[in-house]
Amino acid sequence: MAISLRRKRDASRGRYTPNLWPVWIVAPVAMMAVGVAAWAIYQYAYDHFAQAAGSQVPAEPVDVNDVIKATVTVLTLVGAVLAGLYAYRKQLLSEGDAHRADASQLADRYTTAAEQLGHDQAAVRLAGVYALARLADDWQEQRQVCIDVLCAYLRMPYESSLDAPGHRVGEREVRFTVINVIRTHLQDRDANTSWCGYRLDFTGAVFDGGNFSGSHFDGPISFSHALFADGTVDFRGATFSGGEIDFSSAKFNGRVWFTNARFIGGIISFNQAEFNGGNVYFAGAHFTGSTLTFLLAKITDGMINFASAELRSGALYFNETTFSGGTVRFDNATFSGIKGDFRVSLFNGGTVSFANTILSAGTLSFANSTHGGGAVRFTDAAYDGTVIDWGPFPNPASN
Structure with missing residues (x-):
């Protein structure tokens, strides 16, 4: 029985016309029902009038005309109800026809937009981007x-160099337009056409620029294995609320700005990411209850900058990270109730700076790390209730 009901539900899924009985069944059944109802109403009315007439002194006979009038009146009301049901x-049925027409039109628009996205000419691809965005709104x-199709477009192989064999004229403009369309739909959470909360999958995409500033990312977003090449990807002032933000195994050769961004809850993963000359700025960013992870990351050049950032009631993991060059700055940052973990990391070069950092009511551990070069500095840092395991590094307070 459960399987049968499930099949019925599956069969009706996507239908816009209600399941109705055939007329050749409904008509005779309705006539029989009307006859039975009329007889029942007549009998009830007759009994009612007979009881009323019998209670009078002297007793009066039942007026059949009154019984018939009452029966007709009730049947008229029933007929009005049935007429309403018929309407x-x-x-x-009319709504079903309209829905089918709308669905057919939307499907045609989707097919046309998808074909435009695959066109050889950049102008046609641009038209496809806007057509698909408008379709998503409708x-x-x-x-x-x-949204998945637009994200998939950014995941397609891309060569930004004019001399590369796979370079397509105008492709950079098309890709920037896709990013801008997505950003526009992430500005207002309350808009009917908002894309906030929807999944965004940029896994393996190549970014040589793009503007996501001021966006609200409320759903899962993946930049896993993405390449941030030359150019700037801008997340300034963006808000990341509760979802999982995945930059795992991404490569950073260009600039990525999270300046003044807000991270509320959730996990922000840079696990196994590679920083090869790129600059990632978290300056002035706010992390509240978030877990920020750089597990097994490799920092060989460039900068990860948390200057003046605020990290509260969360965790920061740099476990088993390799520092062989570049700079990681926490200068003037505030750690409050943060679990900071640099255990089992390898420091062979570069600089990690906590200058003027305020560390309060948390923990910070460099246990089992290896210091073969580079510098870890705590110049003028303030420790207020933070428990620190210095590992291979000297305690500045003992100097």
């Missing part, structure tokens, strides 16, 4: 599908 049935049931 409602016609409305459902087709809420398939909005995620439209």
Whole structure:
């Protein structure tokens, strides 16, 4: 029985017309029902009038005309109700026709937009981007599908160099337009056409620029294995709320700005990421209840800058990270209730600076790390209730 009901539900899924009985069944059944109802009403009315007439002194005979009038009146009311039901049935059928027409039109628009995205000419691809974005606004049931297609476009192989064999004229402008369309739909959470909370998958995409500033990322977002090449990807002032932000195994050769961004809860993963001359700025960013991880990351050049950032009630993991060059700055940052963990990391070069950092009510550990070169500095840092395991590094307070 459960399987049968499930199959019925699956069969009706996507239908816009209600399941209605055939007329050749409904008509005779309705006539029989009307006859039975009329007889029952007549009998009830007759008994009612007979009881009323019998209670009078002297007793009076039942006026059959009154009984018939009462029966007709009740049947008229029943007929009015049935007429309303019939009108409602016609409305459902009309709405079903309209929904089918809309669905067919939306499907045609989707096909056209997808074909435009695959066109050789950049101008046609641009038209496809805007057409698909407009379709996502109009087709809420398939909005995620439209977003997935735009994200998939950014995951396609891309050569920004004019001399590269796979370079396509105008492709950079098309890709920037896709990013801008996504950003525009992430500005207002309350808008009917908002894409906040939807999944964004940029796994393996190549970014040589792009503006996500001021966006609200409320759903899962993946930049796993992405390449941030030359150019600037801008997340300034963006808000990341509770979802998982995945930059694992990404490569940073360009600039990524999270300046003044807000991270509320969730996990921000840079696990196994490679920093090869790129600069990632978290200056002035706010982390509240978030877990920020750089497990097994490799920092060979460039900078990760947390200057003046605020990290509260969360965790910061740099476990088993390799520092062989570049700079990681926490200068003037505030750690409050943060578990900072640099255990089992390898320091062979570069600089990690906590100058003027305020560390309060948390922990910080360099246990089992290896110091073969480079510098870890705590110049004028303030420790207020933070428990620190210095590992291979000297305690500045003992100097």
